Amino acid sequence: MEAIVIGGSGATGRELVKQLVNDDRFSKIRVFLRKSYFEPDEKLEEIIIDFEKLNNFKDQIKGDVAFSCLGTTLKDAGSKAAQWHIDYDYPFQFAEMAFENGVSSFVLLSAVGVDAKSQVFYNRMKGSLEDVIKKIGFQHLLILQPGFIDRPNTNRMGEKVGIKVIQILNRLGLFEKYAPIKTGELAKAMLESAFRNNKAVEVLPLKKIKAILN
Template sequence: MRALVIGATGATGKEVVKQLLEDERFTEIIAFVRRPHFAEQHKLKEHIVQFDALEASSDHIKGDVAFSCLGTTLKDAGSKEAQWHVDHDYQLHFAQLCQAGGVRHFILLSAVGANPHSNFFYNKMKGVLEMEVKALRFEQLSIIQPGLILRPDSDRIGEIIAGKVLGFFNRLGLFKQFAGTSTKKLARILVQESKDKRLGVRVLPVKEYQKS
């Protein structure tokens, strides 16, 4: 199988690439990156792209399954408009090119609470993206909705505090839908989802996936 990955240099994306390399089902992994990042691996090919001109790479956007793990924070992006451009526009364009290129299974890393009608910017952004990717009518579409993503060695103070606070409430049985998931475990969920052969759309909060 041939896998395509965007967001491959992010905390979750790197784990996805690592686990794909270890998976015998995959014979080729194409990582679309802004600059070289990974050590040389015989199954891995890095394709350098400009995400504002992704259509220039359309000949390379062909495969069996695609993983869309791209994302940024409001702080890193600098504005809501810039975050929308990365988290929504780039991923939607990638999905459109995947659909045109015959990709059968598209796996989107979204977020719990995604809702196109939400009053919260982040939830609305994720919800609009989910809605528009669904409209592309992939043969298989898997949308994974984690709560807090726990990045190894994170230096984001807010993320560290949120993880500790949520952990405390989770131990009391509260806010389980927002429970933190490590990037390693989240990547495992994404890669395992590529094994599912059911057609149509699957929208899965991480807590629901872990039950199945």
């Protein structure tokens, strides 16, 4: 199989690309990046792009399965409009081009609690993205909705505190769908979900994500 990836330089995306390279079921991995990131490998092709000119690279957005791990924070983006542009516009454009080029399966990393009608900006943004990608018409669409993502060596204090709080609440049987998951585990679930061809659209909350890993 041939895979294409956006968001490959992020915490989960890095793990996903490494696992794809080491998986014998995949013969070619194309990663679309703003700058070179990975060590050279005969199976791996880094395609350096300007996401503002994604259409210029449309002919290369092809393969058997596409993975989207692209996302940023409001702080890094600088504004809600900028975050929407990165988290919504880029993945949507990528998905449309992949579909037009014959990609049959699309795996989207989303989040728990998303809803296009939510009053919470992040949830509304991610929910809106899920909705438009569902309408594209992929033969298989897998949407993963993890809770907290446990990123190794993160320097985000709020993230560290949030994970600790959720872990305490989880021990009390509360907020289990928000339980932290390590990036390596999440990446493995994304990879394996690409082989789940029983439904046209399948949404995978944390419980189903963990079931894939067992």
